[in-house]
Amino acid sequence: MAGFWLGSRAVTRGYRLNGFDSVGSTSTEAARAAQAGDSGDVWFCALQQTAGRGRRGRPWQSPNGNLAASLLVVPDVDPAIAATLGFVAGVSLNQALAGIVPASMLKTGIDGADMANGRIALKWPNDVLADGAKLAGILLEAHKRPDGSMAIVIGIGVNVVEAPDGLPYPATSLRALGLDTSAETVFGALSDAWVDAVELWDRGRGVTQVLELWRRSAAGIGAEVAVNRDGDTVRGIFETIDEGGRLIVRANDNSRIAITAGDVHFGTTASVRN
CATH class of the missing domain: 3.30.930.10 (Bira Bifunctional Protein; Domain 2)
Structure with missing residues (x-):
């Protein structure tokens, strides 16, 4: 055993x-x-x-x-x-x-x-x-x-x-x-x-x-990120994790988007779904 x-x-x-x-x-x-x-x-x-x-x-x-x-x-x-x-x-x-x-x-x-x-x-x-x-x-x-x-x-x-x-x-x-x-x-x-x-x-x-x-201990904070969520992709900079545990992305238009669920990819893996 x-x-x-x-x-x-x-x-x-x-x-x-x-x-x-x-x-x-x-x-x-x-x-x-x-x-x-x-x-x-x-x-x-x-x-x-x-x-x-x-x-x-x-x-x-x-x-x-x-x-x-x-x-x-x-x-x-x-x-x-x-x-x-x-x-x-x-x-x-x-x-x-x-x-x-x-x-x-x-x-x-x-x-x-x-x-x-x-x-x-x-x-x-x-x-x-x-x-x-x-x-x-x-x-x-x-x-x-x-x-x-x-x-x-x-x-x-x-x-x-x-x-x-x-x-x-x-x-x-x-x-x-x-x-x-x-x-x-x-x-x-x-x-x-x-x-x-x-x-x-x-x-x-x-x-x-x-x-x-x-x-x-996080990977990718401050880096470019793509988040695939239910058919659409959010791109921008991985800014932080907020107090609710949501991923905060600074989008290209400078808006802050809170992500509650999704597949996160950095760099060249942005097109890969895992």
Whole structure:
């Protein structure tokens, strides 16, 4: 069986763990738990998924040895606040990687990081890039529990040993970056980093601080960007992320456009849909 483990801080906070060698989808397992009335704070992890999914129902390929992890939480907050848990997950994953990869490879506020040229950075709304290629993805799903309360499933996939083939966008893996680690090691670091970030978030009261950490780790702020959203494309300069987590684009006519959802592309990838 897969040898996943929780970090010490996650254990202390009472998080639980279900580990699999292979599973259809860790997020499906988490959703079933939510619909059965689970109280949350439980991880579902696998070394391989056979029916993983990404944004908008797109398939998420997870070859053997990569990390597929889904966390079930019951946050008891307004849905708009719950949506910012995606940024908590991004900050968590970046912090977890900080304990695994050389600091010079990270674009983050962590001491020793290369703020200007870090090779690993967060991409709005839910990706982690390495050298401009997709290293990891994050997906939030909402589910109703039997008592009518809302549960959130936070799915996180990390290309640890292999990037899937045949994708319409560049992808890479930690191994391709020269890092010899395991899905279990990445998850152990992630489980503790999540505790730190979600406690900072504090049921939405600390979302401003979380978003600031996210911005400091972001790819492309100040760069030209194209955002594909439901058939039209917004072009301009990626100005910032606002306090609601929306991407703000400074358009060519100098107007500021707030983007709530869409596929973001920088430079020569602007015509690619991922």
